[in-house]
Amino acid sequence: xxxxxxxxxxxxxxxxxxxxxxxxxxxxxxxxxxxxxxxxxxxxxxxxxxxxxxxxxxxxxxxxxxxxxxxxxxxxxxxxxxxxxxxxxxxxxxxxxxxxxxxxxxxxxxxxxxxxxxxxxxxxxxxxxxxxxxxxxxxxxxxxxxxxxxxxxxxxxxxxxxxxxxxxxxxxxxxxxxxxxxxxxxxxxxxxxxxxxxxxxxxxxxxxxxxxxxxxxxxxxxxxxxxxxxxxxxxxxxxxxxxxxxxxxxxxxxxxxxxxxxxxxxxxxxxxxxxxxxxxxxxxxxxxxxxxxxxxxxxxxxxxxxxxxxxxxxxxxxxxxxxxxxxxx
Amino acid sequence: xxxxxxxxxxxxxxxxxxxxxxxxxxxxxxxxxxxxxxxxxxxxxxxxxxxxxxxxxxxxxxxxxxxxxxxxxxxxxxxxxxxxxxxxxxxxxxxxxxxxxxxxxxxxxxxxxxxxxxxxxxxxxxxxxxxxxxxxxxxxxxxxxxxxxxxxxxxxxxxxxxxxxxxxxxxxxxxxxxxxxxxxxxxxxxxxxxxxxxxxxxxxxxxxxxxxxxxxxxxxxxxxxxxxxxxxxxxxxxxxxxxxxxxxxxxxxxxxxxxxxxxxxxxxxxxxxxxxxxxxxxxxxxxxxxxxxxxxxxxxxxxxxxxxxxxxxxxxxxxxxxxxxxxxx
Numbered sequence: 001x002x003x004x005x006x007x008x009x010x011x012x013x014x015x016x017x018x019x020x021x022x023x024x025x026x027x028x029x030x031x032x033x034x035x036x037x038x039x040x041x042x043x044x045x046x047x048x049x050x051x052x053x054x055x056x057x058x059x060x061x062x063x064x065x066x067x068x069x070x071x072x073x074x075x076x077x078x079x080x081x082x083x084x085x086x087x088x089x090x091x092x093x094x095x096x097x098x099x100x101x102x103x104x105x106x107x108x109x110x111x112x113x114x115x116x117x118x119x120x121x122x123x124x125x126x127x128x129x130x131x132x133x134x135x136x137x138x139x140x141x142x143x144x145x146x147x148x149x150x151x152x153x154x155x156x157x158x159x160x161x162x163x164x165x166x167x168x169x170x171x172x173x174x175x176x177x178x179x180x181x182x183x184x185x186x187x188x189x190x191x192x193x194x195x196x197x198x199x200x201x202x203x204x205x206x207x208x209x210x211x212x213x214x215x216x217x218x219x220x221x222x223x224x225x226x227x228x229x230x231x232x233x234x235x236x237x238x239x240x241x242x243x244x245x246x247x248x249x250x251x252x253x254x255x256x257x258x259x260x261x262x263x264x265x266x267x268x269x270x271x272x273x274x275x276x277x278x279x280x281x282x283x284x285x286x287x288x289x290x291x292x293x294x295x296x297x298x299x300x301x302x303x304x305x306x307x308x309x310x311x312x313x314x315x316x317x318x319x320x321x322x323x324x325x326x327x328x329x
Numbered sequence: 330x331x332x333x334x335x336x337x338x339x340x341x342x343x344x345x346x347x348x349x350x351x352x353x354x355x356x357x358x359x360x361x362x363x364x365x366x367x368x369x370x371x372x373x374x375x376x377x378x379x380x381x382x383x384x385x386x387x388x389x390x391x392x393x394x395x396x397x398x399x400x401x402x403x404x405x406x407x408x409x410x411x412x413x414x415x416x417x418x419x420x421x422x423x424x425x426x427x428x429x430x431x432x433x434x435x436x437x438x439x440x441x442x443x444x445x446x447x448x449x450x451x452x453x454x455x456x457x458x459x460x461x462x463x464x465x466x467x468x469x470x471x472x473x474x475x476x477x478x479x480x481x482x483x484x485x486x487x488x489x490x491x492x493x494x495x496x497x498x499x500x501x502x503x504x505x506x507x508x509x510x511x512x513x514x515x516x517x518x519x520x521x522x523x524x525x526x527x528x529x530x531x532x533x534x535x536x537x538x539x540x541x542x543x544x545x546x547x548x549x550x551x552x553x554x555x556x557x558x559x560x561x562x563x564x565x566x567x568x569x570x571x572x573x574x575x576x577x578x579x580x581x582x583x584x585x586x587x588x589x590x591x592x593x594x595x596x597x598x599x600x601x602x603x604x605x606x607x608x609x610x611x612x613x614x615x616x617x618x619x620x621x622x623x624x625x626x627x628x629x630x631x632x633x634x635x636x637x638x639x640x641x642x643x644x645x646x647x648x649x650x651x652x653x654x655x656x657x658x
Contacts, residue, residue, distance in 0.1 A: 025359075025360070028357035028359070028379075030354075030357070030379055031354070032379075033381055047611075049611035050357075050359055050361075050610075050611060052362055054609075054611055111608075275648070278613055278648065278651075279440075279648070280383075281379075282376075282378035282379060282383055282612065282613040282614075282644035283611065283612065283613065284607055284611040284612065284613060285611075315611035319604070319607065319608075319655040319656065320655075320656070322607075322652075322655065323651075323652035323653075323655050323656055324652075326648040326649075326651060326652050327648065327649070327652055
């Protein structure tokens with residue numbers, strides 16, 4: 001039996017980086033004394049809250065949409081998303097000059113729905129408990145002759161997200177630092193697959209971990225068992241951005257080949273990480289964006305005497321929810 | 330009548346930058362689509378919340394304290410401050426290995442008092458309405474043989490703060506951008522004096538503005554009149570970091586020589602800027618740290634078709650106050 005090739009390679013991420021040069025934000029890689037003390041090592045924080053639309057999702061969306069043919073551009077794009085991919089697709093489509101219809105759950109954070117509209121996206125809401133977004137997205141694509149931009153099971157999207165990893169590697173090198181390990185949040189697994197492709201493509205010795213909310217640790221369990229398993233449909237989490245039901249078809253083989261393992265954190269650990277980011281890093285972080293940081297703060301992996309890169313993947317959080325989490329300290 | 334020389338020159342800021350290299354954080358210079366759209370120009374945001382202790386104050390404190398003689402180090406340092414200079418001095422003293430006593434008003438934000446202690450500072454509280462911090466600081470210095478580290482009327486402190494300006498200039502050049510103007514918050518005027526020395530030393534065509542809270546716009550009024558005037562002692566503002574009663578003796582001549590003018594913003598405009606930073610920039614900003622951003626958002630200066638650098642100077646805000654300001658949206 002031969003193993004099929006992985007969906008993307010380092011060259012695909014490098015090609016995405018060329019396409020995103022001067023378009024995406026080269027987000028900062030930050031270091032903080034309090035975090036280093038806590039980790040008893042060096043921690044470098046990649047802050048994707050500073051990316052267009054407040055999350056890494058613009059990277060993959062733009063890499064995909066900017067490569068549409070002239071014919072495809074006329075039909076526009078369709079995407080389904082709980083919010084961050086929605087905003088990334090809307091912003092990328094507007095920048096490329098094509099229309100975008102976004103299928104969003106009606107209970108997505110209000111700020112994400114409002115932002116998607118403000119970025120030029122046409123929003124179609126659906127009931128997450130009674131309808132299937134893939135079905136609605138597929139139907140809209142057929143009706144309008146639009147191209148579906150999947151949130152993670154799409155090679156150009158995975159490669160685009162991976163550009164964050166190339167930046168981490170280059171920014172660490174600029175300050176003379178070698179990264180030993182990286183922690184990246186994981187929903188469908190596109191970001192961690194892309195970042196692992198980039199980081200391990202550059203330095204095979206870097207260990208990359210997927211971080212997930214407890215109850216949505218399908219990738220951790222799938223990595224441990226070697227085969228894709230699903231989350232309990234009854235699971236709940238405040239990490240609205242990381243609720244994919246199973247690892248992706250394209251992302252899981254990459255993650256199985258490249259990752260060192262998966263880490264899971266509780267909602268309370270996520271809230272504590274959001275408060276730490278407020279108090280020490282002075283960064284706004286949404287629940288799903290704080291999962292990798294939470295893994296480090298909760299001691300889910302050994303950080304002493306090592307250099308660990310942590311991706312804060314997004315920062316689109318409703319002010320009321322954010323205020324409530326700050327108040328719970 | 331000859332004009333006395335200014336307290337610092339570009340060479341002093343360059344010397345401070347050498348001393349701070351590898352010690353202070355080279356804080357990020359960020360750009361954001363929503364802010365650019367609002368300004369109808371380019372805005373580059375220097376985020377000093379990412380500096381050690383959450384404000385620019387570490388720069389000046391370290392530049393002063395690291396130059397103490399062996400004799401002076403034995404006596405330690407004394408400082409008085411509403412909070413950010415306190416933390417900067419405590420952190421710099423700890424790093425240099427000298428003791429630090431900090432005189433703070435008893436009504437300073439709890440987070441600033443707690444952080445000053447956590448950073449190794451011995452805190453002495455006083456009643457802002459009944460006692461004079463200069464008197465208490467002077468007495469403690471005499472009693473202990475300690476060196477007083479003034480918050481702004483001290484050449485090495487002004488030069489240290491100016492390193493933020495050198496970084497702005499270099500970081501803009503790295504991305505091929507020329508800055509037309511800069512807006513910097515102003516309490517006693519040390520930061521804006523240092524940044525103006527740096528920026529105009531590098532590019533004399535850059536116009537630099539001081540931004541102040543309404544009621545504490547002593548520098549704006551002093552610049553307009555050509556001579557130092559005081560604020561009404563009855564004035565109040567949420568900008569606890571910017572409550573100096575008059576422009577500094579050393580900072581004002583620099584600012585009179587180098588600044589294009591002063592801008593004042595209301596507390597409500599400051600709150601709106603803090604919410605904008607939360608919503609769009611994903612950055613935590615304290616009231617005093619948001620004054621320059623508020624000036625741009627409130628249209629206090631022409632930003633269309635120009636490149637404007639804005640310093641967000643600090644981010645040490647109590648979670649309860651921050652939550653209340655977010656909720657007021």
